[in-house]
Amino acid sequence: MFQLLYNFTGDAIISTIVVALIPLTIILIYALFAIWLERKVSAHMQDRLGPMRTGWHGWLQTIADMIKMIQKEDTIAAEADKKLFNIAPVLVFTGSFAAYAAIPFSSALIGSEIEVGLFYIVAISSLVVAGILMAGWASNNKYSLLGAMRSAAQIVSYEIPTALVVLTMVMYTGTFSLAKISEMQTAYFWNWNIFGGPEFGITKFLLIPFMIVAALIMFISTLAEVNRTPFDIPEAESELVAGYFTEYSGMKWGMFMLAEYANMLAVSAVVSILFFGGYQSPFGYLGNLFNIKWLIPFEQIFWFLLKGLILVFVQMWLRWTLPRLRVDQLMTVCWKYLIPYAVANLIFVGIISLL
């Protein structure tokens, strides 16, 4: 994408800005949609209707809320550490937005085709922890600090099963590049990694159960990393008000919200790239069928966003199904269950791929 624009405009800065703006636009539009979707999903799961008054079934509600948030006074508590307090929401959003640099939206739209894309995402998403800790500490509020501490403990713990599953997949595919991993799972859905990958043979069928376990662990641990229910003890609205962003108001609070939803899509994207073929269509492309080559990247964006949104929907679905875990239960799930399973899975997948 960058190369294409660079050849077209001949200006590195303009093409960089354009390449960076595309995911940003996608995230902003997605966030507007996702917040509305979350409210509608939660409402309908509780047999309510949710927002209904702004636009058709309240689809303008998020925009109305944005306007409200922009108008709000930007308060900073007197005892807060002003510098850190102001940097924290920016850092959190930067962390979640930076992850999109390496995510391939389609074969033609990748921010940066780095070879260590997966590693980069795992590393850069940890920046969010720093932002959260910063927000909690700078607020000078005991609930914020508690939330930040819990968040740090949780995210650091759940990085381990995530990393182990990522390791499994890297070992299986032999590459860190997200574009290459997506490329490998081309053509039909039985070539997806969750169905044992593109190679047809006895190993494919042996791999299926292990891949399902890996996908499950990956989904659960990434769910915990984005602080969503049932792993939302850092936010825990019923015990900690809003956790680390209790003291924030207006657009700074909005940035935390945006970062949360951007993170949800980012981890869903990683899960879908690793296990569900990324931007690959499950049934082949219309572009190939009618011989229109330029249509394929657009179809890929559609499939990519569809898979991402389905996983985001599952995250919302889980949020309104399960109650919050206690701190000790949270740690038990991670250290006693997810990590042993992830290690065992790593070994089994290793043995099978040696066959």
Place this chain on the structure above:
Amino acid sequence: MKEYLKNTWQAIYTVLVGMKITFKHLFTPAVTIQYPDVKIPLPERVRNRLYVNIDDCIGCDQCSRACPVSCIEIETVKALPGENLGVTSNGKKKALWVTKFTIDFAKCCYCQLCVFPCPTNCIYMTNVYEFSEYDRRDLIYNFSNLTEEEAAEKKANYEKFLAEKEAQKAAASKTQE
């Protein structure tokens, strides 16, 4: 080890059971209604805001006396002999100007005790229950159909009539002496 695997299986299984239930609820119709647009039909004998049909009111003050919280205030002036105030819908002759008829809904306890004694059925409960105000004074509803000037005029007229009568009486007693 067996316990461990059982726990794992149970965790996954119970989460799936829960998800199935919430998924079903995703498609059940909402039990809530869009309140200001749609309203639940009220019960038949519901007690809400009072209304006074002042054309039928004879100013008998019975509702005011029945009121346990004294939220109804009525002031009346007797009609002059020549004046015809008309009749109520059930044939009672009106003999009093109702110069003041206010109900303070901030005080009203919606007991309906004022409704029963009314001889002309002019005070009754309506279906209106959304009448909140920003100012407590706005909850005092005035039902009298006379303006302040008219009320003052009636009062003055009656006082004049009384004074004239008094003067006549005095004159009559003087002549008797």
